[in-house]
Amino acid sequence: MDLGIKGKRAIVCASSKGLGLGCALSLAEAGVDLIINSRNAQNLENAASLLKSMYQVHVETVVADITTKEGQEAVLKKAENNLDILVTNAGGPPPGLWSDWSRSDFISALDANMLTPITLIKEVLPVMIEKGWGRIVNITSQSVKAPIPALGLSNSARAGLTGYVAGTSRQVAEFGVTINNLQPGVHDTDRIKSLDLHTAEQTGITPSQAKLNRRNAIPAKRYGTIQEFGATCAFLCSQQAGFIVGQNILLDGGAVNLTM
Numbered sequence: 128m129d130l131g132i133k134g135k136r137a138i139v140c141a142s143s144k145g146l147g148l149g150c151a152l153s154l155a156e157a158g159v160d161l162i163i164n165s166r167n168a169q170n171l172e173n174a175a176s177l178l179k180s181m182y183q184v185h186v187e188t189v190v191a192d193i194t195t196k197e198g199q200e201a202v203l204k205k206a207e208n209n210l211d212i213l214v215t216n217a218g219g220p221p222p223g224l225w226s227d228w229s230r231s232d233f234i235s236a237l238d239a240n241m242l243t244p245i246t247l248i249k250e251v252l253p254v255m256i257e258k259g260w261g262r263i264v265n266i267t268s269q270s271v272k273a274p275i276p277a278l279g280l281s282n283s284a285r286a287g288l289t290g291y292v293a294g295t296s297r298q299v300a301e302f303g304v305t306i307n308n309l310q311p312g313v314h315d316t317d318r319i320k321s322l323d324l325h326t327a328e329q330t331g332i333t334p335s336q337a338k339l340n341r342r343n344a345i346p347a348k349r350y351g352t353i354q355e356f357g358a359t360c361a362f363l364c365s366q367q368a369g370f371i372v373g374q375n376i377l378l379d380g381g382a383v384n385l386t387m
């Protein structure tokens with residue numbers, strides 16, 4: 128399907144690996160020029176080379192921590208008000224027990240997974256509204272629909288972002304700008320490897336047993352791929368998705384047992 132976004136320009140945050148890279152790959156396949164970002168310069172260059180060689184799009188890189196003011200400013204400066212698509216993403220907070228988390232842990236999680244996307248959204252919206260076209264996709268988590276006990280910091284921050292998007296998306300839809308959230312279940316990335324390791328350490332089983340247990344709890348009996356995730360992101364950024372506003376799309380192989 129032609130997504131109708133060839134030649135558009137996107138920022139994809141936290142995108143040298145994992146779900147962010149999946150989104151960058153699918154947008155590049157649709158012909159979108161990219162600004163990609165991560166903290167590790169080598170991994171980011173590797174991702175840029177891959178994207179350019181596979182899809183011949185223009186790719187610029189910004190090595191920065193997107194959760195900092197400086198990182199956000201550097202990425203936005205690169206865009207120079209010439210932007211059509213924003214995909215927000217950052218690393219997820221560490222797992223733990225309710226009693227582990229201090230005020231500063233909550234502030235860090237809120238900064239990374241709620242206030243960073245909100246800041247970026249607020250900065251790019253005027254440009255998109257002026258153009259009369261824009262697509263914003265936030266990578267959140269299935270934990271918004273089905274909270275994961277060990278991820279209390281993530282549950283809290285992402286629920287806050289989801290509330291903000293619910294209202295804001297409806298305030299800007301009339302200008303041709305859509306904002307939606309993608310809720311990953313379990314996808315095969317480094318983040319999930321480290322969560323499987325944490326489960327193994329906590330329960331005295333091997334990481335491969337932890338993975339098997341997690342996989343078996345998913346109706347699809349497998350982890351999702353970054354390609355599947357990225358394809359959904361690219362669709363939300365397409366011309367065809369212009370009437371999808373303020374939605375939370377679950378990609379979880381059926382793991383969350385809900386009708387709606």
Ligand code: NAP
Pocket residue numbers: 140141142143144145146147164165166167168170191192193194216217218219220266267268269311312313314315316317318319
């Ligand atoms: P991942 O495989 O660990 O990849 C994270 C990517 O983000 C890397 O490119 C990393 O590069 C970059 N990154 C991390 N923190 C950053 C920061 N502060 N500034 C800039 N770049 C940063 O993680 P993932 O699995 O793709 O997860 C992405 C997000 O989705 C996380 O918030 C995670 O909690 C959430 N999520 C994932 C799943 C899943 O199944 N994978 C499920 C639910 C929610 P550098 O380290 O070099 O910066």
